[in-house]
Amino acid sequence: MPAVPAIDLVDETFLAVPPSTVAAAFADPRSWSRYWPDLVLKVYRDRxxxxxxxxxxxxxxxxxxVWCEAMLDGTLLHYFLRATPADTAGxxxxxxxxxxxxEYDARARAAKSIALGLKDALEDGRQPGVPPSVVSG
Structure with missing residues (x-):
């Protein structure tokens, strides 16, 4: 791989749920192919x-x-991608x-789509500052 990756992408999205809830969305390796269908991932640090x-x-x-930072009454989900496009041989x-x-734009849009999809699914209508037990369905 080149010394400097061709794509150096950073994204942040606030989710009004605890970090453990957000981290759980990435813990199952089966979810990875849904989020990143053209990538093969190998964990080098489970945090x-x-x-x-x-x-x-x-x-x-x-x-x-993905870094799940506790913030206020929820989580700031940080996403970092440092990579270079590759041919079929890697x-x-x-x-x-x-x-x-x-390619950068497509990856940035995909990252935000993943984050906003999780936000919608995990928050289940909860607004920041409103305790989860007060949310009406």
Whole structure:
């Protein structure tokens, strides 16, 4: 892999649920292929309620992390992707700038889609500052 990854993506989303709830969404390896269907992940650090770090291969080679930071009455979900597009043999590709920009944009949109999907599912209508027992369905 090149010394500097071609894609260095950071995303943050607040979820009004505890870090353990958010971390649980990433704990099951079967969920990974739903979130990242073209990537093969290998855990190199399971941080429990604080999240996970993976090495990445497949369409990208590099590293990825979700960090579940306790904040206020919920969790700030941080997502980091540091990787380079790869060919089918896992060799890094040197994409032209426009193609790399499209890849970056697609990965950024996918990251936000995952986070907002979790927000919708896990919060179940709860607003920040409102205790979970007060939420009406």
């Amino acid at each position: 429990g309620d604080e999240g996970m770090r993976w090495t990445v291969r497949g369409a990208l080679v590099g590293t990825m992390e 060799n890094p590709l040197d994409l032209p700038p426009r193609q790399l920009a499209r």
